[in-house]
Amino acid sequence: MSQYAVVHEYDYPIDEVWTVLTDPAYVAQWTTTGQGGRPEGFAAIPGTKFRFIGKPTIGWAGIVYCEVIAVDRPRSMHYTWRGDQDSDDVTDVNYLLEETAGGTRVTWTHTGFTGIDGFAMSKLLARVRRKMMTDGIPPVLAAYHASRI
Numbered sequence: 510m511s512q513y514a515v516v517h518e519y520d521y522p523i524d525e526v527w528t529v530l531t532d533p534a535y536v537a538q539w540t541t542t543g544q545g546g547r548p549e550g551f552a553a554i555p556g557t558k559f560r561f562i563g564k565p566t567i568g569w570a571g572i573v574y575c576e577v578i579a580v581d582r583p584r585s586m587h588y589t590w591r592g593d594q595d596s597d598d599v600t601d602v603n604y605l606l607e608e609t610a611g612g613t614r615v616t617w618t619h620t621g622f623t624g625i626d627g628f629a630m631s632k633l634l635a636r637v638r639r640k641m642m643t644d645g646i647p648p649v650l651a652a653y654h655a656s657r658i
Contacts, residue, residue, distance in 0.1 A: 511622035513635035517642040518614045521650050523606050525657070526613040527583035529650050530604055539645035546573060553580050569593075575602075590619065592630075598623065617642065 519526050529535040531553035541547055546561030557577040565571035574591040583606060590600045600621035607614045617638055622631040 510620070511628040511631040512618065512620035513631050513638070514616060514618045515635060515638045515642055516614060516616045517646075518609060518612060519647065519650055520612040521654055523583050523608050523613045525650065525654055526606055526615060529646060529653055530606075530615070531580075531582075531586060535649055535653060538649045539641055541645075546571070551575075553577060553582070553586055555580055598627075600627075615642065 529539070533548060533551050536548050536551055540561065546563030548559055549562055550559040551557065552559070555577050559575050559577070561573040561575065563571045563573070569592065572594070574594050575588045577586065577588045578601075579585070579587040585606065586604045588602050590602050591598065600619060603616075603618045603620075605616040605618075607616075619631065619634060619638070622628060
């Protein structure tokens with residue numbers, strides 16, 4: 510089974526990082542960085558079914574089907590990830606937020622990939638997530654923080 514984890518630290522309080530990671534208005538701003546999809550119907554509420562709409566490619570319609578499983582505000586969120594609505598291949602995404610001396614550490618894990626296709630997908634998605642976390646989230650966090658001052 511394949512998986513990936515991406516860890517990044519932000520110089521902002523945990524509640525601000527949580528808001529940017531889970532408020533639909535902010536999520537839409539950083540998920541498209543790195544060729545990720547835009548969220549549709551997302552809410553950080555257990556039981557919420559939502560989709561990420563991305564660019565279709567050969568063999569994939571460009572839609573990821575998800576369901577929020579658990580939320581522990583402002584520390585963690587878990588949702589499922591399914592690349593095809595009718596597929597039995599379901600993977601799990603988890604966000605873990607931890608307060609640090611200088612701000613917040615976010616660990617994003619995506620587990621449950623199977624087979625050679627799953628291995629390749631985990632490598633591709635890890636690159637996309639790194640770009641989101643290093644290039645997408647920081648300017649959204651900065652703007653959100655500035656709006657609160």
